[in-house]
Amino acid sequence: MRISFLNWNIERALWNPGAWLSWLGVWMLESLGHLPLPFLWALGQLLGVAAYCIAGKRRRIARRNLAVCFPGLGARARERLLIAHFGWLGVAAVTQGLGWIASPQRLARLVRIRGRAHFDACIAQGRPIILLVPHFLGLELGGAAFSALVHPGAYMYQRLRNPVFDQRLRQARQRFGSLAIERNADLRPAIRALKAGIPLFYLPDQDAGRRGVFVPFCGILASTVPMLGRFAALTGAVVIPTIARFLSWGQGLELTFAPPLADFPSGNVEHDTARMNQVIEDQLRQIPAQYFWVHRRFKTRPPGERSIY
Numbered sequence: 001m002r003i004s005f006l007n008w009n010i011e012r013a014l015w016n017p018g019a020w021l022s023w024l025g026v027w028m029l030e031s032l033g034h035l036p037l038p039f040l041w042a043l044g045q046l047l048g049v050a051a052y053c054i055a056g057k058r059r060r061i062a063r064r065n066l067a068v069c070f071p072g073l074g075a076r077a078r079e080r081l082l083i084a085h086f087g088w089l090g091v092a093a094v095t096q097g098l099g100w101i102a103s104p105q106r107l108a109r110l111v112r113i114r115g116r117a118h119f120d121a122c123i124a125q126g127r128p129i130i131l132l133v134p135h136f137l138g139l140e141l142g143g144a145a146f147s148a149l150v151h152p153g154a155y156m157y158q159r160l161r162n163p164v165f166d167q168r169l170r171q172a173r174q175r176f177g178s179l180a181i182e183r184n185a186d187l188r189p190a191i192r193a194l195k196a197g198i199p200l201f202y203l204p205d206q207d208a209g210r211r212g213v214f215v216p217f218c219g220i221l222a223s224t225v226p227m228l229g230r231f232a233a234l235t236g237a238v239v240i241p242t243i244a245r246f247l248s249w250g251q252g253l254e255l256t257f258a259p260p261l262a263d264f265p266s267g268n269v270e271h272d273t274a275r276m277n278q279v280i281e282d283q284l285r286q287i288p289a290q291y292f293w294v295h296r297r298f299k300t301r302p303p304g305e306r307s308i309y
Contacts, residue, residue, distance in 0.1 A: 009148050022164035029097030037110055041250030048090025052083055059086070059235060062293040064309055069218035070288070084289040091246055092137040099144040100172035111145035112247075114255035118240055119150065120262065128237035129199040132228065132261075133244075134280045135206065135292035140256045142244025143173065143201065152177035154193040155201035187227075194235040207299045213296075214302050215274035218281055223300035229265035229272030239264055239308050241279050245287055 005155055030038060052059055052295045066078045073081070083180070086163075102110070112134035122129050131146075131153065133139060147153060148211060155173060157180055170180050179198060181189045194200050204225045212223035241258040284291040297309045 005069060006135045012160075013271055019164050022162055026097075026164060026168050029094075030101050032094050033095070033097030033099075033275045036250070037095070037098070037245040037252065038250030039229045040098065041246075044091030044094040045087040046090065047094065049083065051090060052086035055086075057159045058294040059095070061296055061309060062086075063229075065295075065297060066288075066307060069282065070297065071150055071219075081289055082293075085291075085293050088137050088290050088293070092140070095141055099141040100168065102144065103146040104176070105158055107145045107148050110252045111142065111149070112252055112254050113149065114254055115259075116150065117130065118257045118259050120238070121202040123151065123197075124236050126197070128194040128197065128235045130194070130202050130228065130231055130239045131242040132239050132279065133201050133203050133242050134204060134274065134283060135295070136244050136283075136287070137290045137292065138244035138246045139203075141253050142242075143178075144176070145253070145255055146242075147173070147176035147178045150201055152179070153201050154179040154181055154190065156181045156183045156203070158183045164218075181291055187231075187244070190231065193236055195233070195236050202228060204230070204276060205297070206295055207297055209300050212300065213270055215270055215277055215278040218284075220298055220306075220308075221278070221302055224273050224277060224296055226269050226273045228242075229267075229269055230277050232265045232272075233267070242281065243283050243287075245290060 032043075035076075040191060059082070063078070063082055066073075066082055066085075070081075083107045091093070098110075119129065133143075136142075136247045143155070155178060157170065157173070159182060160169065174180055179193055181193070190200055198287045206225075210223070211225075214221040215224050216222070217224065228239065231237060238260040240260050243254075243256045243258070245254045245256065247253060261275070264275065296309055301307060
């Protein structure tokens with residue numbers, strides 16, 4: 001009865017007049033998804049630069065993150081990087097609907113898959129696979145391409161406050177057979193999926209609050225979810241770093257599978273979590289403008305430390 005009442009409330013929230021503006025937003029994003037990618041790239045860059053000018057709070061967060069993570073970079077160079085980042089944020093925003101509606105045929109034209117042999121070899125061996133997927137801005141389109149062109153997977157998600165966008169996003173991510181697992185649920189669904197041979201998308205690089213462990217990220221202690229090594233140990237899974245990168249001028253997107261992590265897990269939670277952060281750091285230094293810098297990654301500080309923000 002409780003579940004039915006909850007579902008009824010969700011359905012009512014989806015269709016009440018207060019949700020009409022959200023449905024308009026969904027329609028606009030899906031309409032943009034029909035346009036050529038070079039046009040979306042140009043539009044996104046323009047909107048991103050506009051957001052840089054008006055989104056003061058997020059601009060300050062990203063600027064502070066860059067100052068902390070790239071202390072050797074001059075102030076002008078960091079500001080240029082910050083502007084470039086907002087341009088790519090705009091591209092990610094206007095291509096959201098593309099990932100929702102694109103056919104497998106269109107995704108195959110737009111997305112170049114690199115290093116797939118690493119993934120296919122593990123599938124052939126029957127190994128459970130955890131895809132270590134950091135928050136790069138091509139993540140949404142890359143995830144759609146993975147599910148459509150490589151293999152359906154399981155992903156963990158956090159329910160959005162807006163019920164319209166929450167429903168549409170979950171529908172889009174599951175349309176090629178992928179499985180959604182709510183982040184606040186217990187770990188058993190994720191473990192069952194891995195043991196059943198379903199690759200797990202694991203996105204660990206956000207502030208974990210007091211539940212995390214403090215390990216270095218770009219030279220700064222960061223509260224980090226310590227579950228990657230535990231997942232790997234419980235399921236015998238291999239960990240494959242996976243990066244989604246937009247190409248310039250709307251030429252497409254690259255989805256790259258790196259070699260599986262060797263000698264992982266080690267059995268030491270802090271060591272494994274620190275190694276995970278190092279892998280992510282190595283990747284973001286290659287394409288720093290496309291990492292998700294507007295998140296307060298260093299929000300939670302060790303006892304006694306002042307806020308970075």
